[in-house]
Amino acid sequence: MPENNTNNQRFRSSLILHLRPMLVPARAIRFTHTFGLGGMALVLVLLLMFTGILMMFAYEPSPERAWQSISSFQQDVLFGRLIRGVHHWSANLLIPVALLHLLRVFLTGGFHGRRSSNWLIGLATLFFILLSGFTGYLLPWDQTAYWAITICTEMLGLVPGIGPGLQQAIVGGSEIGSATVINFYALHVAVTPMALIVLMNWHFWKIRMAGGVVLPGGPTDDPRNAYRSVPFKPDLLLKEAVVTVVLIALVLVIAIVYGAPLGEPANPGISPNPAKAPWYFLGFQELLIHFDATFAILVVPLFVAVALVSIPFLSYDGEIAGDWFLTPKGRRLAIVAAITALIVVPLGVLIDERVIGPGGWLPGAAPLISNGLIPFAFVLAGVTGFYVLIRKYFAANRNEAVQSLFVLLFVAFAVLTATGVWFRGAGMTLVWPWQM
Amino acid sequence: MRVLGGVAILQAGWIAVSALVPRKRTTQPTDGPGVMIAGPLERFEPGSVTAFGDGRFYLARLEDGGFLAVHRKCTHLGCSVPWIADEQRFACPCHASAFDIHGDVINAPAPRPLDLFPVTIENGIVKVDTGRLIRRKTFEPSQAVRA
Numbered sequence: 001m002p003e004n005n006t007n008n009q010r011f012r013s014s015l016i017l018h019l020r021p022m023l024v025p026a027r028a029i030r031f032t033h034t035f036g037l038g039g040m041a042l043v044l045v046l047l048l049m050f051t052g053i054l055m056m057f058a059y060e061p062s063p064e065r066a067w068q069s070i071s072s073f074q075q076d077v078l079f080g081r082l083i084r085g086v087h088h089w090s091a092n093l094l095i096p097v098a099l100l101h102l103l104r105v106f107l108t109g110g111f112h113g114r115r116s117s118n119w120l121i122g123l124a125t126l127f128f129i130l131l132s133g134f135t136g137y138l139l140p141w142d143q144t145a146y147w148a149i150t151i152c153t154e155m156l157g158l159v160p161g162i163g164p165g166l167q168q169a170i171v172g173g174s175e176i177g178s179a180t181v182i183n184f185y186a187l188h189v190a191v192t193p194m195a196l197i198v199l200m201n202w203h204f205w206k207i208r209m210a211g212g213v214v215l216p217g218g219p220t221d222d223p224r225n226a227y228r229s230v231p232f233k234p235d236l237l238l239k240e241a242v243v244t245v246v247l248i249a250l251v252l253v254i255a256i257v258y259g260a261p262l263g264e265p266a267n268p269g270i271s272p273n274p275a276k277a278p279w280y281f282l283g284f285q286e287l288l289i290h291f292d293a294t295f296a297i298l299v300v301p302l303f304v305a306v307a308l309v310s311i312p313f314l315s316y317d318g319e320i321a322g323d324w325f326l327t328p329k330g331r332r333l334a335i336v337a338a339i340t341a342l343i344v345v346p347l348g349v350l351i352d353e354r355v356i357g358p359g360g361w362l363p364g365a366a367p368l369i370s371n372g373l374i375p376f377a378f379v380l381a382g383v384t385g386f387y388v389l390i391r392k393y394f395a396a397n398r399n400e401a402v403q404s405l406f407v408l409l410f411v412a413f414a415v416l417t418a419t420g421v422w423f424r425g426a427g428m429t430l431v432w433p434w435q436m
Numbered sequence: 437m438r439v440l441g442g443v444a445i446l447q448a449g450w451i452a453v454s455a456l457v458p459r460k461r462t463t464q465p466t467d468g469p470g471v472m473i474a475g476p477l478e479r480f481e482p483g484s485v486t487a488f489g490d491g492r493f494y495l496a497r498l499e500d501g502g503f504l505a506v507h508r509k510c511t512h513l514g515c516s517v518p519w520i521a522d523e524q525r526f527a528c529p530c531h532a533s534a535f536d537i538h539g540d541v542i543n544a545p546a547p548r549p550l551d552l553f554p555v556t557i558e559n560g561i562v563k564v565d566t567g568r569l570i571r572r573k574t575f576e577p578s579q580a581v582r583a
Binding site (some may be wrong): 154155174196288295428 | 447456508509512513514515516520527528530531532544545547567
């Protein structure tokens with residue numbers, strides 16, 4: 001047996017543990033350096049795959065059978081309710097965790113030089129995480145699912161030009177029905193998981209190639225020379241195990257206490273009031289209340305996508321990276337940006353709702369101008385003014401200014417999403433959360 | 437090699453597209469069960485609105501006796517609009533769009549009037565073709581069908 005034992009050990013050390021380096025910089029494994037967000041995202045994806053496969057044995061993807069098959073899975077299958085609860089809450093946690101991970105990487109400057117390609121892989125991963133959430137949303141076929149997907153696909157149909165064709169292709173007909181369920185099911189159980197497996201492995205490999213987590217001193221320096229190193233086993237392994245166990249415990253507790261909601265079966269004749277998109281798209285639904293569809297569904301998302309993709313390729317004053325908010329001034333300016341967004345966006349929502357009203361800024365003109373071009377130009381001017389202010393008045397370098405702008409837009413979108421989730425009641429009018 | 441790779445991608449794409457297309461064709465008939473008999477003319481009072489086809493459309497009889505078959509789907513984001521008889525309007529629960537008895541927009545954000553299904557009247561019987569939707573920019577009296 002001793003020979004077998006060494007073989008076993010050799011196998012473990014060569015394969016499993018070589019996913020990681022033998023030594024890691026002590027600075028890199030501080031919990032507050034990354035908050036373990038990337039690792040949490042991986043744990044959640046694994047939980048989703050495990051519970052998802054279990055549910056595939058029960059789920060029947062058709063409008064007639066879908067709701068019933070989930071209902072009986074929850075009632076008749078051992079731990080059925082728990083398995084679906086874990087799936088539901090892992091999915092709902094994965095989106096904020098992935099977004100916070102993106103924020104962490106951005107705020108520590110982890111996108112310069114050889115990390116730039118991995119920033120793009122990360123964005124592609126985020127796209128498939130959102131697509132996964134969106135396609136999974138319809139499958140329970142209850143009222144919430146049916147109407148959220150109706151709202152979203154109709155939003156897509158409002159895009160000028162390609163919109164109606166795209167909507168037709170995704171829905172597979174003029175109304176949400178059996179073709180839609182099959183489309184979403186195939187995307188949800190085959191396309192998005194495969195894409196995620198490929199992208200995530202690529203993502204991890206790229207991190208290794210870049211020398212691990214980004215640290216001060218520039219990503220091109222070899223961090224092993226600059227920092228005290230500690231062995232991966234047990235130092236990092238222990239921390240990762242703790243984060244994993246705590247996260248799984250959290251998901252289990254939420255799943256046991258709240259379960260996964262399953263409302264009345266879908267009824268195409270009766271819309272719930274209010275009818276809302278999945279919560280992570282409510283920022284766009286909120287935009288649609290304030291802007292003409294062309295801007296809310298096409299121009300703004302296009303701007304966001306182009307901005308996110310171009311982040312590594314803007315011109316910067318050097319590759320400042322590794323510390324949170326890059327510099328002490330960067331931290332101050334990020335706080336300025338966050339406070340600005342927290343004040344300006346709610347004010348903007350209120351003013352547009354109460355003072356300007358649905359007619360727009362030029363009630364006589366076409367909605368594209370009065371509700372689109374004019375307010376959009378106004379917002380664009382405000383954002384540009386903010387950037388100039390940060391650069392000139394606060395004398396920030398390019399890295400700090402771009403970071404401040406990013407925080408402004410990130411918080412602005414978070415506020416819009418929160419407005420859609422907690423402050424929109426019947427008829428999508430503004431209400432307090434406790435009046436809903 | 438590149439040419440071969442390109443050919444392989446084209447083939448894969450072609451197969452993927454053709455996997456999607458035939459299914460769409462087979463599901464089309466279920467989208468519209470075709471022509472539906474709504475009932476005899478005199479059953480519908482002028483100024484009344486009656487829900488039909490599991491609520492897929494409303495048959496509106498205008499004060500002048502004309503008929504409109506109004507699709508229930510809001511032109512904004514696709515919610516089903518209930519007819520509020522007391523207020524003589526269709527009120528969308530989702531974003532507060534409202535439409536009059538002709539389906540014409542009273543309240544934004546709906547960008548255009550509710551869509552119509554073609555109505556025919558044969559021998560005093562009102563029929564509605566639920567297989568075909570008509571989009572329109574505004575209400576015009578010629579859209580209403582009279583006996």
